[in-house]
Amino acid sequence: MTALAGRETRRYVRNPVFLxxxxxxxxxxxxxxxxxxxxxxxxxPYPAIFLGGFGMIAAFWLTQSTRRSAEAxxxxxxxxxxxxxxxxxxxxxxxxxxxxxxxxxVRIQPLDGIWRYGAFSSSDRMAVLVSQxxxxxxxxxxxxxxxxxxxxxxxxAIVAFLLLYGWVSLITILAWNHANSVLFVMLxxxxxxxxxxxxxxxxxxxxxxxxxxxxxGWQLGLCAVAVIVALLRxxxxxxxxxxxxxxxAAAAVTALMYALTVAxxxxxxxVSHLGQAPVPIGHSPHPTNR
Amino acid sequence: xxxVLLRAVPWPAVSGITAVALVTGAGGxxxxxxxQILLPIAFALLAGAAAFVLDEPASAVVDVTPTGRARRTxxxxxxxxxxxxxxxxxxxxxxxxxxxxxxxxxxxxxxxSVLLGFAIACVARRYSGEPGTQASAAAAFVLIIPGFLPFxxxxxxxxxxxxxxxxxxxSTTFWSIAGCVCLAAIAASVPELRRxxxx
Numbered sequence: 001m002t003a004l005a006g007r008e009t010r011r012y013v014r015n016p017v018f019l020x021x022x023x024x025x026x027x028x029x030x031x032x033x034x035x036x037x038x039x040x041x042x043x044x045p046y047p048a049i050f051l052g053g054f055g056m057i058a059a060f061w062l063t064q065s066t067r068r069s070a071e072a073x074x075x076x077x078x079x080x081x082x083x084x085x086x087x088x089x090x091x092x093x094x095x096x097x098x099x100x101x102x103x104x105x106v107r108i109q110p111l112d113g114i115w116r117y118g119a120f121s122s123s124d125r126m127a128v129l130v131s132q133x134x135x136x137x138x139x140x141x142x143x144x145x146x147x148x149x150x151x152x153x154x155x156x157a158i159v160a161f162l163l164l165y166g167w168v169s170l171i172t173i174l175a176w177n178h179a180n181s182v183l184f185v186m187l188x189x190x191x192x193x194x195x196x197x198x199x200x201x202x203x204x205x206x207x208x209x210x211x212x213x214x215x216x217g218w219q220l221g222l223c224a225v226a227v228i229v230a231l232l233r234x235x236x237x238x239x240x241x242x243x244x245x246x247x248x249a250a251a252a253v254t255a256l257m258y259a260l261t262v263a264x265x266x267x268x269x270x271v272s273h274l275g276q277a278p279v280p281i282g283h284s285p286h287p288t289n290r
Numbered sequence: 291x292x293x294v295l296l297r298a299v300p301w302p303a304v305s306g307i308t309a310v311a312l313v314t315g316a317g318g319x320x321x322x323x324x325x326q327i328l329l330p331i332a333f334a335l336l337a338g339a340a341a342f343v344l345d346e347p348a349s350a351v352v353d354v355t356p357t358g359r360a361r362r363t364x365x366x367x368x369x370x371x372x373x374x375x376x377x378x379x380x381x382x383x384x385x386x387x388x389x390x391x392x393x394x395x396x397x398x399x400x401x402x403s404v405l406l407g408f409a410i411a412c413v414a415r416r417y418s419g420e421p422g423t424q425a426s427a428a429a430a431f432v433l434i435i436p437g438f439l440p441f442x443x444x445x446x447x448x449x450x451x452x453x454x455x456x457x458x459x460x461s462t463t464f465w466s467i468a469g470c471v472c473l474a475a476i477a478a479s480v481p482e483l484r485r486x487x488x489x
Contacts, residue, residue, distance in 0.1 A: 017427065028439065049438055057427060154423040155303060158338055158430050159310055165434070166314055166331040173323050 001082055005089035012062050012090040012141075021054035022097065029104050039199035040109065040116050044132045047101040048193050051094040052140030053161045059144030060157035063087055067152075080234030084149060088227050091141040098137030102129055118197035118207030119270050119278035127212035128196050135219040136193050142226040143192075149233040168193050175208065176200075179269040179281055182262070185209050189261050192222055203274045206281060211264025214257050221254025295357070295365040303342040303422060304369055308376045311335035315380040325389045330449040332380060333400055334433040336373040337407030338426035343369045344411045349419025360480045363412060373404050395450035395462050402465035402472075403433055403448065409472035412479040 012018060028046035066083070106129070109116060117125040147156050168191050171184075176198055178184040188194050189210055198206045228247045235243050270278040311332040318328030343366050346352050352362070377400040385393045407429040414421030414428075436443040443458075450461040459467075 020431075024435070024439070031441065046438065061423070153303065153306070154420075155307055155338060155342065155426050158423075158427045159307060159335065162331050162334055162338075162430060162434070163310070163314065166317075166328050169327045169331075170317070170321070170324055173327060174321060177323075 001078075001086060004078065004083065004086035008062065008086050009090045009093060012058060013093055015058040015062060017054050017061065018058035018094075021050040021058070021094075024054070025050040025097065025101060029101055032105065032108050038116065038202070039118070039197050039205045040105075040128070041132075041195045041197050042199075044105065044129065045193065045195075047098050047133045048136035048140075049165070051097055051101075052136035052193075053165065054140075055091075055094040055137060056140035056144035056147075057157040057161060059087070059090065059141035060148045062090065063145045063148030064154065081231050081239065084145065084230050084233065087145050088142060088230065091138050091145075094137040094141055095134070098134040101137075102133045105129060105133060116205065118205045119266070119272045120196070120207065120212065124212045124265075127216050131212060131216045131219055132193065132195075135216060135223070139192055139219060139223045139226065142223050142230070146226040146230040149230045164192065167191055172198075176206075179206070179208060186262050189215060189218065189258060192219060205272050206269055207266060207272065207278065208269045209262075209265050209267070211261050214261040214264050217257035218254060218261050221250060221257050224250045225254060292365045292368070295362055296368060298346060298348075298352075299366055299369045300342050300345045300422065301369075303345070304339050304372055307335055307339035307342070307426075308373050311339065311373070312376045312380065315377075316383070319384060319387055319389060325384055325391060329380065329384070329391075329396065330433065330437065333377065333403040333449065334430045336377050336400070337403040337429040337433055339373040340370055340404045340407035341411040341425035341429050342422035343367070343408060344415045345420045345422040346415075347420060353419075358481075363415075363476075363480055367408065370404055370408055373407075374401070377404065392450045395460075398465050399449050399461055402469050403429070405469055405472045406432060409475045409479075412476045416479055 025047050028043075028050065032043055111117075111122050111125045111129075117128065120128060143160070144157055147160060171187050171191060172195055175184045175188040185208075188208070194210075194215065196208055196210065196212055198208070200206065225247065228243055228250055232240065232243050232247070268280040271281050272278040314328050314335060315332030318325040318332070344363065353359075378397075381393060381397050381400060384391060384396070407426065410428050411421050411425040414425045418424070432446075433448045436446045436448060445458055447459065447461045447464050
């Protein structure tokens, strides 16, 4: 199993899409400078897009490449679940790179900094960064493996990547226009990535509703669901029944995390101005806020 | 002959991705401000659909038949009418709904995106019988990455912007140059055309 995981990891890190993802992430991280941004959401998503999104495509291709040799693999002494688990282990590489990016981000933009993080506590700021920089780098490749295990169409990964990107972008704009609507808060969190802050004018940062730490829980729940769904492929008998039970439990915990994410955090979106206490959006004396 | 060649086009892939693009693009008209976000993604999907047009699982056999690469490529290019038609329907729908976008430039971006996907597939077809997966990913990256990286967006603008121009070459300029490069790449990837040019 360890040897298999090592072999798959070597194949993964040599994949041109993954190498491109690492290069683009390095370029993006290099462009991070202290005081260069007014609000963290303008620069924090790059590792999620490259290591998570491109990493998903690379993991999808890696997993699909074993389809052509499926007949030979089926007579090998390893079970399909062991092979899938070995594939899932490759996600450790982008995950480690995600933590490195997180470290770089915190170095240039300390967690106890000023209003660039909106009206969050230091603990919540850390959760925001973990959810935007670190967890997507784990979840993306795991989603790619789960998709490849169940969907034969070779263009699935790129379609999934574009749809997820479109969904997150669209729902961010909609949530900005309907910051007080519970429906749009729910839609905003129904995604593997979300923004918690936004700036719409000089020297102010909007903080939206929702609990960052429970959102990390929701993301990790999605990762667990992806792994179990991938493992279900080719499982039979008792193992299949056990995996289905674990899947139901993981899905229930994930749903609970989602509900807590929506219910947690500020009761109303608030706006922070440099050196002032946050006020609910709509009550701000500054003309730039709605 | 053309009907036989067209039958070999991977229609489920081409029409499937085109349908997803159509739904995605149409979703952009449902909300104010959505078109600017979802139309570029729909165009990237259409470029991906165009990249699957040349996929040939039986390439080992087909490549040695008397029908030349140029003829096969020309006939299969007819399948581009599917993504182009879907994209045109989106552009017309947007223009009729009076969505504020520079629609002639958007139309050029649509044609350029589909041409880009096809050109990458043509080049990759020289090395692989089924270049669709890699070519669609490459086309989508070229179209989407400028949206992520500001220092790339300054020079590469695959989709026209609304509001004040941020500087650098416009989308129309970009596609005028990129379209010529794509046509040259398609011509260079067909052996018969290369031979005709050489003395």
